[in-house]
Amino acid sequence: MSVSANTRIGWASVTPALLWTLVFFAVPFAAMAVASLYPKGGDGFSFANYTQFFTNPSYWRALTNSLEVTLIVTFLSVLLAYPFAWILAFVVPGRWQRLALMVAVLPFWTSYVVRSYSWLLVLAEKGVVNATLMNMGLLSEPIQLANTRAATVIGFVHFFVMLLTLTIYANLKQLSPNYRKAAMDLGASPLQTFIHVILPLTLPGIMVGAFLTFVLAIGDYITPQILGGNNELLMPQLIMMQIGRRGDFASASALSIILMAVVTVAYLACARWLKIERA
Amino acid sequence: MSALVSIENITHSFGATRVLSDVSLAIAPASYTVLLGPSGSGKTTLLSILGGFLQPGQGRVLIKGEDCTAMAPAKRPTATVFQDYALFPHMSIGSNVGFGLRMKGVAKAERDSKARAMLDLVGLAQSFDKKPHQLSGGQRQRVALARALVVEPAVLLLDEPLGALDLKLRRQMQDELKAIQKRVGTAFVHVTHDQEEAMALADHVVVMNHGRIEDEGSPERVYGRPATRFTATFMGESTIIAGVSANGMIGTAVGDFAAPQVTTHVAIRPEHVSIGHDIAARAVDVVYQGSFKRVTAVLQSAPDITLLARLPADATTKPGDDLRLTIDAAHVIALKD
Amino acid sequence: MTKLIATFYAAALYGFIFLPVAVLVLFSFQGSLFPIPPFNGPSLRWYGAVLGDQRLTTGLLNSILVAVVTSAIATLLGFLSAWGFARFHLPASAVLRGLITLPLTVSYLIIGMGLLIFFNWIGLPKSLVAAGIGHVVINLPLCFAIVYSQMGEHQANIERAARDLGAAEWQVLTLITAPMLWPALFASFFLSMTFSWDEFVISFLLTRFDTTLPVEIWNMLRAGLNPKTNAVGALVFGVSIVLAIVFELGMFRKRAA
Numbered sequence: 001m002s003v004s005a006n007t008r009i010g011w012a013s014v015t016p017a018l019l020w021t022l023v024f025f026a027v028p029f030a031a032m033a034v035a036s037l038y039p040k041g042g043d044g045f046s047f048a049n050y051t052q053f054f055t056n057p058s059y060w061r062a063l064t065n066s067l068e069v070t071l072i073v074t075f076l077s078v079l080l081a082y083p084f085a086w087i088l089a090f091v092v093p094g095r096w097q098r099l100a101l102m103v104a105v106l107p108f109w110t111s112y113v114v115r116s117y118s119w120l121l122v123l124a125e126k127g128v129v130n131a132t133l134m135n136m137g138l139l140s141e142p143i144q145l146a147n148t149r150a151a152t153v154i155g156f157v158h159f160f161v162m163l164l165t166l167t168i169y170a171n172l173k174q175l176s177p178n179y180r181k182a183a184m185d186l187g188a189s190p191l192q193t194f195i196h197v198i199l200p201l202t203l204p205g206i207m208v209g210a211f212l213t214f215v216l217a218i219g220d221y222i223t224p225q226i227l228g229g230n231n232e233l234l235m236p237q238l239i240m241m242q243i244g245r246r247g248d249f250a251s252a253s254a255l256s257i258i259l260m261a262v263v264t265v266a267y268l269a270c271a272r273w274l275k276i277e278r279a
Numbered sequence: 280m281s282a283l284v285s286i287e288n289i290t291h292s293f294g295a296t297r298v299l300s301d302v303s304l305a306i307a308p309a310s311y312t313v314l315l316g317p318s319g320s321g322k323t324t325l326l327s328i329l330g331g332f333l334q335p336g337q338g339r340v341l342i343k344g345e346d347c348t349a350m351a352p353a354k355r356p357t358a359t360v361f362q363d364y365a366l367f368p369h370m371s372i373g374s375n376v377g378f379g380l381r382m383k384g385v386a387k388a389e390r391d392s393k394a395r396a397m398l399d400l401v402g403l404a405q406s407f408d409k410k411p412h413q414l415s416g417g418q419r420q421r422v423a424l425a426r427a428l429v430v431e432p433a434v435l436l437l438d439e440p441l442g443a444l445d446l447k448l449r450r451q452m453q454d455e456l457k458a459i460q461k462r463v464g465t466a467f468v469h470v471t472h473d474q475e476e477a478m479a480l481a482d483h484v485v486v487m488n489h490g491r492i493e494d495e496g497s498p499e500r501v502y503g504r505p506a507t508r509f510t511a512t513f514m515g516e517s518t519i520i521a522g523v524s525a526n527g528m529i530g531t532a533v534g535d536f537a538a539p540q541v542t543t544h545v546a547i548r549p550e551h552v553s554i555g556h557d558i559a560a561r562a563v564d565v566v567y568q569g570s571f572k573r574v575t576a577v578l579q580s581a582p583d584i585t586l587l588a589r590l591p592a593d594a595t596t597k598p599g600d601d602l603r604l605t606i607d608a609a610h611v612i613a614l615k616d
Numbered sequence: 617m618t619k620l621i622a623t624f625y626a627a628a629l630y631g632f633i634f635l636p637v638a639v640l641v642l643f644s645f646q647g648s649l650f651p652i653p654p655f656n657g658p659s660l661r662w663y664g665a666v667l668g669d670q671r672l673t674t675g676l677l678n679s680i681l682v683a684v685v686t687s688a689i690a691t692l693l694g695f696l697s698a699w700g701f702a703r704f705h706l707p708a709s710a711v712l713r714g715l716i717t718l719p720l721t722v723s724y725l726i727i728g729m730g731l732l733i734f735f736n737w738i739g740l741p742k743s744l745v746a747a748g749i750g751h752v753v754i755n756l757p758l759c760f761a762i763v764y765s766q767m768g769e770h771q772a773n774i775e776r777a778a779r780d781l782g783a784a785e786w787q788v789l790t791l792i793t794a795p796m797l798w799p800a801l802f803a804s805f806f807l808s809m810t811f812s813w814d815e816f817v818i819s820f821l822l823t824r825f826d827t828t829l830p831v832e833i834w835n836m837l838r839a840g841l842n843p844k845t846n847a848v849g850a851l852v853f854g855v856s857i858v859l860a861i862v863f864e865l866g867m868f869r870k871r872a873a
Binding site (some may be wrong): 006007009010011012013014016017018020021022024025026027028029031032035080083084087088091092102103104106107109110111112113114115117118119120121122124126127128131132158161162215216218219220221222226236239240243249252253256259260263267 | 619622630723733750
């Protein structure tokens with residue numbers, strides 16, 4: 001078989017996937033970029049949709065809200081998931097680990113919309129938390145839990161703790177147990193072993209998990225919409241509002257591109273750590 | 280006897296690295312040829328070119344007189360046994376062995392019976408319905424052999440076929456490979472870096488280094504009269520000692536030896552050095568090897584010259600002992616370089 | 617002591633993870649009109665309401681249809697492209713592979729927005745087909761990455777062996793490569809199914825009347841807290857868990873075999 005016939009088969013097999021990505025991902029993205037430059041009701045080409053972002057405080061506020069919530073969520077999720085993954089990997093006896101892990105991520109399998117709704121049941125004015133606290137006499141009036149930033153954070157953390165437990169567990173398990181043995185053998189205490197050996201070795205995996213959390217959380221519409229309500233808007237809510245209430249595709253496009261730019265900046269900031277894993 | 284395979288002036292490079300330089304080789308029908316060399320010597324590249332997995336930069340490959348240089352692996356009368364066996368993991372052993380016949384459109388009943396016969400030949404008749412992961416390394420090796428032989432190739436190519444096996448199994452498989460080759464009468468071309476394996480199997484050894492053929496011939500000839508210094512050290516152990524040649528002789532620190540042409544070194548095999556009376560030396564290292572003692576000695580006249588000797592297992596020599604050694608002059612090899 | 621703290625911590629985390637799901641399932645059996653304490657049940661009235669709701673049953677069938685068809689397309693395209701890039705020296709291979717995996721780093725919302733505007737321009741109406749195209753966009757990179765990671769040198773040798781024995785390229789692909797990579801293909805298909813099954817925002821943006829189950833559930837939320845939503849949520853959860861167990865068993869059997 002000649003080299004060119006070989007290459008033809010290669011091209012034939014990669015072309016469908018390339019075309020699909022080009023036509024249904026790259027071209028739509030370009031269309032969105034173009035659309036964002038022709039504001040609704042305006043006269044032709046203009047950067048108005050981008051400048052409004054800096055002049056309209058409520059738009060700017062949506063971005064800072066999004067960043068605040070996402071960073072809090074990422075931080076809390078890693079903080080909660082790491083010890084949990086550690087316990088699953090090193091405290092739970094070997095033959096129960098798989099089961100313990102499967103059970104720990106079982107609610108992962110509820111539909112995304114349903115999961116947020118479930119938290120609403122827990123946090124609502126007459127929901128489980130308020131009802132329990134009032135029955136115990138700890139509260140006389142229900143406190144507002146739903147439709148707050150805290151509710152959004154709780155909903156997010158619930159999801160990402162499961163995701164990060166999975167990734168960190170996998171990371172801890174793939175470390176050779178000999179690292180721990182060697183460190184202990186050389187006189188390190190369990191804490192020193194953790195700080196000097198285990199943590200640096202698992203850091204790249206954690207960074208990947210944290211970055212994934214950041215990307216998924218900052219682009220999510222469901223959790224803030226169901227649990228946070230409209231008291232304070234996050235970026236995805238603002239984008240959906242442009243389409244839903246105002247039918248303003250141009251503005252929604254501009255906001256989407258800004259959101260993507262933020263994610264790209266986050267990626268570039270993390271790239272140093274994200275690369276470690278590939279190396 | 281005309282050659283079954285002729286490799287003519289093959290040169291090949293990977294990028295800027297030249298891996299084969301003007302290599303020519305003839306392979307006789309029904310012969311067992313072993314390409315021997317260290318890693319990076321070009322032996323595996325040469326085998327890939329023979330199998331059709333690689334197109335040489337220059338040169339030709341003729342099989343049965345036909346130019347196969349640009350022919351696809353499937354079209355040429357070769358079959359390859361891969362180093363990692365490359366058994367199809369999702370197929371039974373029987374389907375693995377029958378695959379080549381299936382591709383030729385042979386009906387199931389016939390290919391099953393041929394596959395069974397071939398499995399019988401390699402001693403695995405009862406494994407027909409098993410899956411590759413149920414077999415041991417040595418058994419997988421035999422399946423790979425049966426799979427390649429069943430299509431009745433003119434030349435069977437084996438790429439380090441015993442490399443993944445442990446030493447004991449490797450020696451055992453060596454004997455079986457040789458027996459199977461004699462039985463089927465197919466020409467085998469076998470790549471290895473293990474010189475013991477090469478000597479045990481080959482009718483014709485081809486020693487390669489840096490993309491060139493250093494030496495080729497029967498194992499006895501290549502071992503006993505190596506053509507180059509590289510061959511003398513790679514095929515078994517030798518002591519290499521520099522000398523000056525004149526009038527059909529070469530003079531060295533351990534004596535004068537016959538040298539038909541102008542030569543610069545001699546190679547002395549350790550088994551040709553024995554306790555005697557000629558050379559005063561001191562033992563610096565003695566390693567007990569079971570059937571013999573391997574002694575490293577330095578000359579008392581020139582302590583920078585080391586001589587290896589193979590002494591009887593019951594020799595009482597200890598490090599530090601003064602020795603008198605004799606070299607069997609008939610077996611000293613004079614080398615041009 | 618350490619063991620005690622660990623047990624306590626793990627119990628707290630399990631509690632946190634299971635609290636909403638437990639509440640969801642418990643109040644799906646609520647006898648009265650609201651899924652809030654006190655619990656009066658158990659009752660199956662809301663499950664009856666769900667099964668009698670044609671919008672929900674249609675949404676369920678639509679979801680299954682979209683998940684199966686788009687996962688099959690994504691797995692097929694992902695497999696072919698992974699094979700092409702792994703086995704042939706194509707120019708600019710790294711850049712093209714990057715292009716295929718690029719959608720992984722972009723929010724579903726933005727992918728949906730782009731498609732909404734693009735389909736608007738070319739005049740493709742909102743429909744399950746439009747949403748399905750979006751689902752392939754999000755799952756194709758995943759399938760590609762999974763299969764590509766399994767294409768090692770050993771697999772390449774196995775394909776070489778098949779070619780050496782006379783197999784044509786299409787025979788190598790169908791008789792050797794695909795069956796050999798069956799676990800990776802199964803994982804790709806299955807993961808795509810779960811992502812498609814759960815996907816909301818693209819379906820929300822790109823469908824109108826005939827839509828998928830997550831969008832129908834979303835529409836129910838406008839009515840506020842309602843045990844019927846609990847019941848449909850609990851059902852979806854049950855189906856997902858069954859699928860997850862099937863997946864576990866499937867992968868486990870493959871690994872054992």
